[in-house]
Amino acid sequence: MSLIDTDASADDQAARAAWLYYVGGLTQDQIAGEMGVSRQRAQRLVSRAVAAGLIHVRLNHHLANCLELEQALRERFDLVRCRIVPGLGPDRDPVRAIAPMAAAEMERVLREPKPLVIALGTGRALRGMIEALGAIEAPQHRLVSLIGNIAPDGSASYFDVIMRLAEKVHAPHYPMPVPVISDTVAETVQFQALGPVRKVRELARAADVAFVGIGQMTQDAPLLTDGFLKTSELIEVQRAGAVGEVVGRIFDVNGRYLELPINQRLGSLHAPATRPDRPVIAIAAGPSKIVAIAAALRGRLINGLISDEVTARGVLAL
Numbered sequence: 001m002s003l004i005d006t007d008a009s010a011d012d013q014a015a016r017a018a019w020l021y022y023v024g025g026l027t028q029d030q031i032a033g034e035m036g037v038s039r040q041r042a043q044r045l046v047s048r049a050v051a052a053g054l055i056h057v058r059l060n061h062h063l064a065n066c067l068e069l070e071q072a073l074r075e076r077f078d079l080v081r082c083r084i085v086p087g088l089g090p091d092r093d094p095v096r097a098i099a100p101m102a103a104a105e106m107e108r109v110l111r112e113p114k115p116l117v118i119a120l121g122t123g124r125a126l127r128g129m130i131e132a133l134g135a136i137e138a139p140q141h142r143l144v145s146l147i148g149n150i151a152p153d154g155s156a157s158y159f160d161v162i163m164r165l166a167e168k169v170h171a172p173h174y175p176m177p178v179p180v181i182s183d184t185v186a187e188t189v190q191f192q193a194l195g196p197v198r199k200v201r202e203l204a205r206a207a208d209v210a211f212v213g214i215g216q217m218t219q220d221a222p223l224l225t226d227g228f229l230k231t232s233e234l235i236e237v238q239r240a241g242a243v244g245e246v247v248g249r250i251f252d253v254n255g256r257y258l259e260l261p262i263n264q265r266l267g268s269l270h271a272p273a274t275r276p277d278r279p280v281i282a283i284a285a286g287p288s289k290i291v292a293i294a295a296a297l298r299g300r301l302i303n304g305l306i307s308d309e310v311t312a313r314g315v316l317a318l
Contacts, residue, residue: 011054015063017042018049024071036108069312073305076316077297080279081105081304084312087285094285094308099128102211102283102306106130109209110138110169116208117142118171119272121247122149122159123213123222125283130164143173144204146212147247148180148267152227159226174200178267180248181228185264192267207272212302214284216292217242217250233262244292246271246282246301253291255299274303281306290314 013035020026020034031042048054066084073082083105088097106129109118118141120126149160157180166173177200178191191197215222217238223229223245229237237260241252247268251257257270274280281304284293294315296302307315 010048011052012063014045014049014052015054016067017045018054019064019067021046036111066309066312069309069316072316073297073312077303077305078300079297079303079305080276081281081306083306085306085308087308087310094311095125095128097308098125098283098285098306099132102126102129103132103134105281105306106133106165106211107136110136110141113140115140115142117144117203117206119144119146119204119207119210120162120165121146121210121212121271122157122161123215124159125213125285126161126211127159127164129211129283130161130168133165133168135168138169138171141169141171142203143169143171144200144207145174145176146204146207146210146269146271148176148178150177150179150267152179152181174203176200176204176267180267181262182265182267185261188265188267201269204269205272208278210272210280212246212271212280212282214282214289214292214296214302215245215248216288217244218288220288221245223248229262237262243295244289246296251295251299251301253295253298255295255297255301271301274300276303279304283307285311287311287314290318294318 017031017035020031028039028042032039066086069084070082073079083101085097085101120143143162143166145162149157151157162173162175178197182188221234224234237250240258240260242250242258243253244251248266249257249263249268249270250260257263271280272278280302282296282302283306285308290311
């Protein structure tokens with residue numbers, strides 16, 4: 001990393017700390033908890049922001065727009081965690097923009113000394129998060145998958161992330177050893193009755209924090225492009241009102257899971273119920289996901305979000 005990159009990163013942190021202090025009215029102890037740093041570090045960041053001229057009457061830094069969007073999303077949807085980053089512009093993969101921030105949020109969780117159960121979905125955004133994650137020792141935690149890890153052809157699901165994360169953090173991990181989607185409901189029931197599968201599902205239900213992706217149900221739906229849905233099945237669920245999915249489970253515009261045969265054939269669990277002390281953080285961005293993200297927020301399927309500016313503005317406009 002160059003000196004310029006280091007300074008830019010430090011300015012981002014300083015700008016965020018100053019915003020929380022001067023605009024958000026947080027104490028330095030609260031800022032330390034919010035940002036996952038020590039109180040002394042929080043104090044230095046606020047001082048740096050003032051010395052560097054990042055804050056006067058208003059924040060003199062590009063991050064101000066992101067912080068305003070975070071605050072608006074927190075207030076409208078009662079979020080416990082929210083991080084919005086600048087977008088990379090049209091025709092650029094939004095995952096590249098949000099992956100570093102998602103990795104920072106995961107690192108904050110992994111540094112918790114108290115043993116936690118961390119549940120994980122799958123998908124491109126979560127894979128990007130794991131790839132951006134630095135090596136960190138976190139053997140006190142347990143990692144558990146919310147969704148099956150076997151693709152329709154019997155191979156390992158390409159975007160399964162639990163193994164990749166476990167390798168980086170050296171934590172015990174519990175994959176969901178079932179197909180992402182079975183051919184019949186009866187087959188799904190049989191898989192879920194197996195002892196090892198029951199234990200993994202029980203652990204996942206007790207998760208302290210969850211990181212999930214959000215899939216859209218448009219013609220580029222991940223469930224379709226990754227081979228889990230046929231085109232005829234996608235059309236069927238669209239007609240039933242489907243707009244998005246979390247860990248494969250399909251929901252409508254109000255964030256209500258639909259009573260669909262495909263939902264009954266999934267090997268996944270619902271994401272853990274959201275509570276203030278139980279973050280369910282979605283990592284998702286892109287114009288095609290705006291409707292699905294808004295629906296998930298509306299239905300309280302998630303209570304945390306990491307996204308980019310364009311997506312955040314689109315969600316708030318709805």
